[in-house]
Amino acid sequence: xxxLIKGQRLALAGLVTGNVLQLGIAGQGVALDYACFGLDAVxxxxxxxxxxxxxxxxxxxxxxEVRAPAGDPAGFHFQLDRLPASVERLVITAAIDGAATLxxxxxxxxxxxxxxRELARFAYGGKDxxxxxxxxxxxxxxxxxxxxxxxxxxxxxxxxxxxxxxxxGEVAQAAAEPVAPxxxxxxxxxxxxxxxxxxxxxxGAGAPKKLIVKAxxxxxxxxxxDNDDLDLRVGILLPDGRMRCIQAPEKSGSFDAMPYVRxxxxxxxxxxxxxxxxxxxxxxxxxxFYGGTVGLVFSVYSALANGAVSVASMRPKMVMEYGEQxxxxxxxxxxxxxxGDDDVYTYVIGLARVSxxxxxxxxxxKTSEPDSEATPWLRxxxxxxxxxxDGPVVFKGEDKEDEDDFNAGNPRRYIV
Amino acid sequence: MAISLQxxxxxxxxxxxxxxxxxxxxxxxxxxxxxGAAFDLDGSAFLLKTDGKARSDADFIFYNNLKSSDGSxxxxxxxxxxxxxxxxxxxxxxLANVPAEIDKIAVAVTIHDAENRxxxxxxxxxxxxxxxxxxxxxxxxxxxxxxxxSTEAAMIFGEIYRAGSEWKFKAIGQGFKGGLGPLAVxxxxxx
Numbered sequence: 105x106x107x108l109i110k111g112q113r114l115a116l117a118g119l120v121t122g123n124v125l126q127l128g129i130a131g132q133g134v135a136l137d138y139a140c141f142g143l144d145a146v147x148x149x150x151x152x153x154x155x156x157x158x159x160x161x162x163x164x165x166x167x168x169e170v171r172a173p174a175g176d177p178a179g180f181h182f183q184l185d186r187l188p189a190s191v192e193r194l195v196i197t198a199a200i201d202g203a204a205t206l207x208x209x210x211x212x213x214x215x216x217x218x219x220x221r222e223l224a225r226f227a228y229g230g231k232d233x234x235x236x237x238x239x240x241x242x243x244x245x246x247x248x249x250x251x252x253x254x255x256x257x258x259x260x261x262x263x264x265x266x267x268x269x270x271x272x273g274e275v276a277q278a279a280a281e282p283v284a285p286x287x288x289x290x291x292x293x294x295x296x297x298x299x300x301x302x303x304x305x306x307x308g309a310g311a312p313k314k315l316i317v318k319a320x321x322x323x324x325x326x327x328x329x330d331n332d333d334l335d336l337r338v339g340i341l342l343p344d345g346r347m348r349c350i351q352a353p354e355k356s357g358s359f360d361a362m363p364y365v366r367x368x369x370x371x372x373x374x375x376x377x378x379x380x381x382x383x384x385x386x387x388x389x390x391x392x393f394y395g396g397t398v399g400l401v402f403s404v405y406s407a408l409a410n411g412a413v414s415v416a417s418m419r420p421k422m423v424m425e426y427g428e429q430x431x432x433x434x435x436x437x438x439x440x441x442x443x444g445d446d447d448v449y450t451y452v453i454g455l456a457r458v459s460x461x462x463x464x465x466x467x468x469x470k471t472s473e474p475d476s477e478a479t480p481w482l483r484x485x486x487x488x489x490x491x492x493x494d495g496p497v498v499f500k501g502e503d504k505e506d507e508d509d510f511n512a513g514n515p516r517r518y519i520v
Numbered sequence: 521m522a523i524s525l526q527x528x529x530x531x532x533x534x535x536x537x538x539x540x541x542x543x544x545x546x547x548x549x550x551x552x553x554x555x556g557a558a559f560d561l562d563g564s565a566f567l568l569k570t571d572g573k574a575r576s577d578a579d580f581i582f583y584n585n586l587k588s589s590d591g592s593x594x595x596x597x598x599x600x601x602x603x604x605x606x607x608x609x610x611x612x613x614x615l616a617n618v619p620a621e622i623d624k625i626a627v628a629v630t631i632h633d634a635e636n637r638x639x640x641x642x643x644x645x646x647x648x649x650x651x652x653x654x655x656x657x658x659x660x661x662x663x664x665x666x667x668x669x670s671t672e673a674a675m676i677f678g679e680i681y682r683a684g685s686e687w688k689f690k691a692i693g694q695g696f697k698g699g700l701g702p703l704a705v706x707x708x709x710x711x
Contacts, residue, residue: 111642113670232638236555247667254670258554258643270553 106224108255110232116184116244116251119216119223123184123251126217127196128176129241133210133230136198137264138178140168141271142191148272154191155273156180163187168194173217184244184251193245195256195271199238199264206233206259214241216253226255237263293432294454300466303429305388312427314359315386315463319404319453320379321418334404334420336382338365339495339518341482343396347495349479349518350384351405354500359385364393365400388426391460399482399489400456401468402433406449407500415451415471416440422453424465433467440469447474455482455489477510541616542654543680543689545627546607549647549665559644560600560632562700563609565593566707570623573708579622580709581611582700592617593625600632602644612654613680615687624681626707629665630700634673642670649677651689663693674699 106114116123129138142154142163149155153164161170167186172179180196187194196214200206207230215225226242233239239259244251260266292301306312319336338350340363350357352370359366364387371380390398404420416437423432433454450472457464472478472493481495496517497510511517547563567579567588574580578589583598592614599608613625629649631639641647647665652658661678669675672695679690696703704711 109640109671110638111640111644111670113642113667234556240554254642256643258556261555 105222108224108226110226110228110255110257112226113252113254114224116253120218124182124218125184125223126171126173126179126181126219127242128173128179128215128217129196129198129213130177131198131209131212134200134204134206134208135202136178136212137201138170138180139197139199140170140180141195141197142168142187143193143195143271144190145192147193149268150272151190152273167191174220176215182244193243195243196241197238197259197267198241199267201264204237205261206230206236206239209233214255224253226257228257232257233259235261237261238267240267292430293434294465294467295434295436297435297467297469300464301431303424303426303431303463303465305426305461305463312388315388316425317384317386317402317422317454318381318425319383319402319420319422320381321404321415321420322379323418333371334380334382334406334415334418335370335500336367336384337403337405337479337498338367338384339401339403339480339482340365341399341401341484341489342394343398343484345484346519347482347516348520349495349498351498351500352382354504359387362393364390386458389460390458397457397459397487399484400458401452401480401482401489401491402454402456403450403452403480405451405479407503414446415448420451420453424454424456424463426463431465433465435467435469437469437471440471445474448472449477450480450493452480452491455491457487457489478514481516541614543613543615544607544652544654544657545611545613545677546650546652547609547629547648548607548650549602550645551602553645557633557637557639558601559639559647561602561609561644561647562598562630562632563595563611563649564628564630564700564704565595565611565613566626566628566704566709567593567618567622568624568626568707569621572624575621577709580704580707580711582704590617590619592619607650614654615680624679626679627677628675628696628700628703629677630674630696630703632700634699640669640671640673641665641675642667649675651678661689661691663691668693669695672696674703676703 139157141149144150156163156168165186167183169181171181209230211229213225213227216223236259240256242256243254321334335351340348348363350365350367352367356367357363357365366385368383371382402422406415421434437451448471452468452470455466455468477497478493479495479498481492483490496514497507499507547561549561552559562583564582566574581588581593581595586595594612596610602608644666648662650662651660663677674696676692676694678692681688701711
């Protein structure tokens with residue numbers, strides 16, 4: 105009986121006749137799903153019917169079957185001679201569904217059996233692993249016309265998705281809607297209200313981790329250095345109609361916890377040479393966390409402390425990036441009626457509807473009324489977003505004390 | 521024609537490629553595709569006298585000492601991941617310039633930090649070490665580390681040794697516990 109270590113190989117010819125054998129697998133301390141992948145000569149799962157697991161327990165040729173041997177909690181039966189020549193390797197994998205990692209495994213083993221007779225055993229435990237959530241436990245492979253077995257014990261932090269991607273397969277996406285085309289460097293620019301663009305939120309290994317939104321504006325050239333400070337604000341419309349708001353620095357939010365939108369900080373000055381940028385990161389799983397489609401309103405606000413300035417003169421716009429998908433909302437406010445007005449404080453630069461599979465972005469040309477400090481407030485109208493400037497006033501710093509006075513007649517409040 | 525070597529196999533280099541003056545020992549492997557510490561294989565060579573020991577520390581050619589004092593051995597540099605096509609590390613040996621008191625050159629391959637990283641050759645994909653004719657690039661001999669050295673992390677691949685006026689290559693394929701440090705010490709190096 106051979107005790108195997110990671111990396112070790114052995115020939116089946118000496119162990120069994122006819123390449124018929126069983127594999128028993130056990131693992132305690134974490135819940136594991138086992139699967140056997142039949143790979144071609146370049147290491148890919150070119151035929152989906154050769155992924156053998158609980159949903160597809162037998163290969164077309166019958167060479168691999170999900171069947172725990174007597175005495176083991178899980179395992180497979182193999183009749184390797186029945187495999188087509190196109191299958192060169194069979195990789196036996198374990199994957200964790202959920203938050204645990206393999207370092208939390210108690211003890212486990214994989215053993216090769218000929219009926220009741222144990223031929224070889226590969227034992228492992230949590231100390232053999234770190235942050236992997238999916239692991240290739242062992243592999244049968246052809247070499248010079250003979251079958252051999254290798255104890256592998258190596259895997260991926262990214263779990264089953266990363267494992268399947270390694271084998272060239274694709275995990276089924278939930279989206280049935282058409283996917284937005286991949287864009288490399290070219291930007292899609294939305295300049296008119298009513299234009300929309302849909303970004304696809306891909307999932308699985310390799311999907312971008314963050315949805316990045318940047319608002320930029322330029323020095324308005326009036327020679328006054330102190331009045332070029334705009335604040336990017338994000339209003340979040342929950343599926344139930346309540347709203348949150350995000351702005352720097354007091355309500356910058358969080359990426360990995362409620363509200364799943366994080367503002368990276370207040371930038372105070374555009375200069376003649378360089379536009380100012382404020383950036384917000386949105387967690388792509390927003391709709392899952394909120395239990396439904398979420399609305400976002402992106403606006404730039406000129407704080408009271410700035411003094412009078414025409415926001416339009418600073419030409420604010422926003423860019424949304426998700427991996428290689430880049431979309432810009434660049435409505436030219438200088439065309440709008442608010443253009444010359446120094447007392448219009450809030451410009452809405454874009455609206456978005458975030459669902460589980462996609463984000464639909466549209467520019468807005470809307471601005472607040474002159475002298476009004478009201479924030480943009482969203483409502484659901486069926487599946488669409490309705491925008492009105494009747495949200496509560498939000499101040500920062502020492503002006504915060506005045507908020508309650510301004511909001512006295514307004515029933516709407518942002519939730520924390 | 522390349523010969524795939526099993527342990528102890530013996531190839532007379534001059535017979536295989538008459539007029540052989542230069543050898544390149546090539547080491548190759550695939551970068552790690554799974555998550556975890558990279559596989560960093562290192563090739564090394566030891567210039568040894570008839571007693572099997574080096575004359576001095578300068579006779580140990582490895583990633584921190586790329587050239588022998590007489591220029592007969594040149595290591596082309598450390599590859600720490602296996603990235604890149606073809607041989608990932610190369611040691612070029614100019615047989616005509618090897619000093620007279622050097623009787624053999626031992627060639628070894630080790631996995632860097634193997635004990636801490638808990639690695640062996642079997643875990644590495646497509647690891648091999650081979651001997652090439654340095655003049656025309658033809659492969660003379662090869663050892664499949666992944667397959668035949670699977671439980672080892674350090675190995676003496678072979679020896680190039682004088683036999684009369686010729687040079688011969690002997691495949692040793694012997695695993696070594698402890699890594700490059702103890703290996704060098706065994707050859708008389710202060711490591």
